[in-house]
Amino acid sequence: MKFKLENTGETLEGAIVKSLGNNEFIIKIGNNERSLKILNMGHNKIEFMLDNSFHTTKYLENSTSKITVVVDGVKLTFNKHPDLDKVIYKNSGIESAIDSQVSLKSQIPGRVVSVNVSQGDNVKKGDIVCVLESMKMQVSIKSHKDGVVKSLKVKQGTSVAKNDVLAEIE
Numbered sequence: 001m002k003f004k005l006e007n008t009g010e011t012l013e014g015a016i017v018k019s020l021g022n023n024e025f026i027i028k029i030g031n032n033e034r035s036l037k038i039l040n041m042g043h044n045k046i047e048f049m050l051d052n053s054f055h056t057t058k059y060l061e062n063s064t065s066k067i068t069v070v071v072d073g074v075k076l077t078f079n080k081h082p083d084l085d086k087v088i089y090k091n092s093g094i095e096s097a098i099d100s101q102v103s104l105k106s107q108i109p110g111r112v113v114s115v116n117v118s119q120g121d122n123v124k125k126g127d128i129v130c131v132l133e134s135m136k137m138q139v140s141i142k143s144h145k146d147g148v149v150k151s152l153k154v155k156q157g158t159s160v161a162k163n164d165v166l167a168e169i170e
Helices: 084-092
Strands: 002-004 011-021 024-029 032-041 045-050 053-062 066-071 074-079 103-105 110-115 128-134 137-142 147-152 165-169
Touching (some): 128 165
Antiparallel strands (some): 002 011, 011 024, 032 045, 053 066, 066 074
């Protein structure tokens, strides 16, 4: 993907080379591969680590063709790829409105004590999908909607971080 910075006239070529899971990626900017970990992503801000350095980006303006952001205090405006939102959401694990209805995420970090459903099972909103243990407390993770378990992303005994996708329910 090419991005033209209005402030400098410079054009940057960027791509996601590989998704490592848990919001971690290998990206390529120009000819350099870099490591990227998205720590927090909201409607107006992204916090991330780029090559072990912490950075914050805040959205100022977002139109269909351009986006203005402040990265570590520096204001930048660039031409936006028409599918940028889809690319970011798809590769960061932070789903768009459509995908968020599919993914059931962990609200806490913890260890998976039990998985109560299997792929292909029908579930109702409120059914227990799995149980997590965090700080010696067990928390039941319930289905957010009626549907069919498309895939399970966890197994008993594994650990999950906050916002990890536990299951996809369609």
